[in-house]
Amino acid sequence: MKLKSTLVFTVMLGALATTIVRADQPAPPPDAEQVKFQWGVKIPLRDGVKLSATVYTPRQQKEPAPCVFTLTPYISQSYHDRGMYFAARGYPFLTVDVRGRGNSEGEFRPLIQEARDGHDVVEWLAQQPYCNGKVTMWGGSYAGYDQWVTAKEFPPHLATIVPVASPYAGTDFPMRANIAAPYLMQWLTFTTGNASQATIFADTAFWGAVNRQWFTSGKPFKELDTMLGNPSATFQEWLAHPQLDDYWDSYNPTAEQYSKLSLPILTITGSYDGDQPGAIEHYRQHMKHGNADAKARHYLVIGPWDHAGTRTPQAQFGGLTFGKESLVDLPKLHLDWYAWTMQGGQKPEFLQKRVAYYVMDADTWRYADTLEGVTAESRSYFLDSNGSANDVLASGSLAASQGKGKPDQYVYDPRDLSIAEVERSVDPSSLTDQRSIYAQQGKVLVYHTAPFERDTEVSGFFKLSAWLAIDQPDTDFAVSVYEIRPDASSILLTNDQQRARYRESEREARLVTTREPLKYDFDGFTFTSRMVRKGSRLRLVIGPVNSTFSQKNYNSGGDVSSETMRDARAVTVKLYHDRAHPSTLFVPIGQP
Numbered sequence: 001m002k003l004k005s006t007l008v009f010t011v012m013l014g015a016l017a018t019t020i021v022r023a024d025q026p027a028p029p030p031d032a033e034q035v036k037f038q039w040g041v042k043i044p045l046r047d048g049v050k051l052s053a054t055v056y057t058p059r060q061q062k063e064p065a066p067c068v069f070t071l072t073p074y075i076s077q078s079y080h081d082r083g084m085y086f087a088a089r090g091y092p093f094l095t096v097d098v099r100g101r102g103n104s105e106g107e108f109r110p111l112i113q114e115a116r117d118g119h120d121v122v123e124w125l126a127q128q129p130y131c132n133g134k135v136t137m138w139g140g141s142y143a144g145y146d147q148w149v150t151a152k153e154f155p156p157h158l159a160t161i162v163p164v165a166s167p168y169a170g171t172d173f174p175m176r177a178n179i180a181a182p183y184l185m186q187w188l189t190f191t192t193g194n195a196s197q198a199t200i201f202a203d204t205a206f207w208g209a210v211n212r213q214w215f216t217s218g219k220p221f222k223e224l225d226t227m228l229g230n231p232s233a234t235f236q237e238w239l240a241h242p243q244l245d246d247y248w249d250s251y252n253p254t255a256e257q258y259s260k261l262s263l264p265i266l267t268i269t270g271s272y273d274g275d276q277p278g279a280i281e282h283y284r285q286h287m288k289h290g291n292a293d294a295k296a297r298h299y300l301v302i303g304p305w306d307h308a309g310t311r312t313p314q315a316q317f318g319g320l321t322f323g324k325e326s327l328v329d330l331p332k333l334h335l336d337w338y339a340w341t342m343q344g345g346q347k348p349e350f351l352q353k354r355v356a357y358y359v360m361d362a363d364t365w366r367y368a369d370t371l372e373g374v375t376a377e378s379r380s381y382f383l384d385s386n387g388s389a390n391d392v393l394a395s396g397s398l399a400a401s402q403g404k405g406k407p408d409q410y411v412y413d414p415r416d417l418s419i420a421e422v423e424r425s426v427d428p429s430s431l432t433d434q435r436s437i438y439a440q441q442g443k444v445l446v447y448h449t450a451p452f453e454r455d456t457e458v459s460g461f462f463k464l465s466a467w468l469a470i471d472q473p474d475t476d477f478a479v480s481v482y483e484i485r486p487d488a489s490s491i492l493l494t495n496d497q498q499r500a501r502y503r504e505s506e507r508e509a510r511l512v513t514t515r516e517p518l519k520y521d522f523d524g525f526t527f528t529s530r531m532v533r534k535g536s537r538l539r540l541v542i543g544p545v546n547s548t549f550s551q552k553n554y555n556s557g558g559d560v561s562s563e564t565m566r567d568a569r570a571v572t573v574k575l576y577h578d579r580a581h582p583s584t585l586f587v588p589i590g591q592p
Contacts, residue, residue: 031088034059040103043096045120052076052103053096056083057130061092064132066159066342067125069094070139071118071146073110075102075196082138085331091338092130093138096121101194108191110234111145111169111251118150126157133157134342138334140164140268140311141275148282151261152253160341162334164268165310168278170248176277177497177524178243178506179476180551180561182211185224188232211548212420218565221551239561244506253282258289264297264341266351268330269527270305271360272318272431276526283371300371301350302357302527303328306429319432320491323363359457359590362531366459366591374529375460375588383447383466383540383575383583392437395446396577398540398585403577407517408445412475412544413570414554416443423548431492437541444543445575447585448484451535459529460588462494464522466542467581472571473511473557474501476545479522481585486535493530493538496522497545499553499560511557517576529590540585542575 038055045051054076058065068091070079076095086093099117100108122135135157137147144166151161167173174184190201200206214224222239225232241247253261265286269279283300290298303309304326306317313327328350339345350356353367357374368374383389384403385396390410422439437444462481480495501509503520512518532538545553554563555571577583 031084034088035084036087041094043121043124045099045117049099049106050104051096051099051106051117051121053094054080054083055092055094056087057092058087058090061090061130064130065090065092066134066136066338067092067094067128067131068136068138068338069096069121069125070137070143071096071098071114071121071150072139072143073098073101073108073191074142074198078196078198079139082331086138086335089335091335092128094121094125101191102196103194110188110191111142111149114146115149115153118146119153119155122150122155122158134159136160136162136338136342138162141167141307144275144279145169148253149251151263151265152257154260158263160264160266160337162266162268162337163279163282165270165273165275165307166267166279166282167275168281169251170244171281172275172277174238175242178499178502179497179545179553180221180239180242181549182207182214182221182224182551183549184235184238185210185228185230185232188225188235189228189230192230192232208424208548212424215420215548215552216417218568220562220564222561242559242561243502243509253285255285255289258286259291261286261290262294265294266299266301266333266337268301268303268310270303270307270310271358271526271528272304272306273310274307276302277524280371280527287371296354298354299351300355301328301333302355302529304358304360317429318492319430320360322360325363325365326358357459357527357529359459360528360530361533362457366529368591374590376591377589378460378463379587379589381449381538381585381587383577383585385447385577389445389447389575390442392434392441392446395448395539398447398449398538402579402582404579405577407469407574407576407578409572409574410443410445410543411570411572412443412546412555414546414552414568415565415570416546419546420548428549432490434490437490440543443546444541447540447542449538451486451537452532454534456532457529457590458493458532458588459590461523461527462496462525462588463586464496464520464525464540464542464584465586466520466522466583467517467576468500468520469515469517469574469576470500470512470571471515472555472569473513474499474553474560475555475571475573476500476550476553477520477522477573478541478543478545479525480541481525482539482541483530483532484537484539485533490539491530494525494528496525498522498524501557517574517581538585538587544571544573 042050083093097104099106144163147161147163336348355368381398387406389396389408555569556567
């Protein structure tokens with residue numbers, strides 16, 4: 001699930017290809033000669049269902065060894081390269097199809113089924129002749145989530161976990177801040193049936209057309225599955241729980257389960273990982289509820305990576321280029337971690353402290369004892385303007401002194417579909433494209449700081465306290481922060497979103513019943529770390545969530561998934577920034 005500038009997340013897999021080996025091709029790599037391969041191994045679960053596994057073992061293995069497995073809905077052959085890599089380096093590795101996918105039996109129910117099944121796979125694997133009784137897991141995204149929920153079942157032979165880019169159900173997938181996205185049907189189609197749907201999933205032009213068709217039709221979001229031609233009981237079940245509740249709680253570890261975890265944990269995520277909110281939430285919950293010894297053995301790595309890069313870092317993505325220090329050998333880090341936690345080896349040299357984070361545009365890794373310790377100061381920038389902050393080129397300001405200008409405002413009319421044509425040609429994964437912002441001139445609010453007088457490390461979590469008044473019962477807000485460089489180029493740093501009815505709690509809806517300004521605290525920004533250079537400015541953009549990549553709120557105050565264009569109401573949003581209503585952006589300044 002990859003962070004996009006449009007607040008949408010997507011699961012990214014490596015390209016799948018078939019290679020025909022010819023006599024004139026180079027010899028197979030050494031790994032291929034060092035691995036024994038066994039396909040279609042059946043793993044019995046407690047309810048009689050059998051999962052299908054592909055087993056990779058070291059060809060020269062003489063003694064039982066620690067074992068690694070990944071539990072995936074993406075068909076086990078997707079991770080053939082990982083199986084070869086780890087087995088060639090001494091670790092038996094299994095790729096296991098989750099129930100109802102690939103060659104496994106049973107019915108696939110996303111996420112909720114993996115806790116008990118993961119437990120059973122651990123205990124079965126521990127009894128195999130090639131395993132010494134120590135079992136761990138590998139994987140990111142869905143396979144990162146698997147690790148957390150398997151751990152909460154406390155299988156006796158689970159020695160450690162390395163959850164990568166792990167969603168936290170209800171926090172970042174299948175919704176973020178209680179706002180869903182059409183991407184859900186792209187992902188559910190990807191995992192429909194037993195066979196691989198990778199080619200359908202990867203057809204971005206097709207999914208862009210599906211999204212635009214729904215967006216412009218004015219039909220309710222809950223009909224997206226039937227419009228697509230793939231009616232989904234899971235999609236409807238998820239939409240029936242539009243806010244955090246006991247249903248979503250059942251997917252994740254409880255406070256008591258976090259408190260009882262005693263195994264070493266290595267969490268990995270990225271500054272632009274769409275599942276970063278979930279990975280960080282798991283980390284925070286463990287830091288909040290875990291015992292001191294367990295927390296001391298939980299390490300966190302935040303790299304300059306998108307979702308796919310949390311497995312295989314790339315120097316370029318989203319229009320940005322990163323330095324050589326960004327290209328951490330993550331498979332080797334896994335090996336070092338496994339050796340330390342299961343074989344008595346040395347602690348990985350890379351893990352100098354419990355939190356490691358990469359500072360973008362400085363090409364350096366920094367370390368802290370805690371996640372909070374990354375930030376030295378939360379610097380206040382007060383929003384202000386002359387009453388008109390709707391123009392990117394003549395915006396409002398972010399300054400050290402409190403604002404005293406008249407309120408700014410924008411009007412969001414859900415019947416305005418013009419953004420659909422703009423997004424037809426904009427790559428939603430771009431971190432540098434400004435066309436969407438310029439296309440919304442007059443429809444969003446924009447604020448800039450003065451140019452920075454010196455290079456300044458910005459590391460941690462932004463926060464925004466905004467005094468907003470609306471004249472409808474509900475609407476959705478999107479907020480983004482950018483670095484604007486001296487040449488006017490733009491780099492997305494972080495974003496957040498909020499549905500007005502959940503301004504007080506994501507667990508309780510309270511429609512707006514006043515036209516007076518109310519305080520909205522945006523405290524769900526993603527982690528970022530970047531050296532903001534002298535002469536650069538920060539840009540804050542506040543506007544509606546109006547995109548082909550997001551569920552559409554028609555502002556009526558009804559069930560958002562059931563609303564149609566007939567329910568649409570234009571909303572006037574006013575942002576106050578006077579002394580009685582000090583709207584403020586809090587910028588995390590890194591350690592000196």
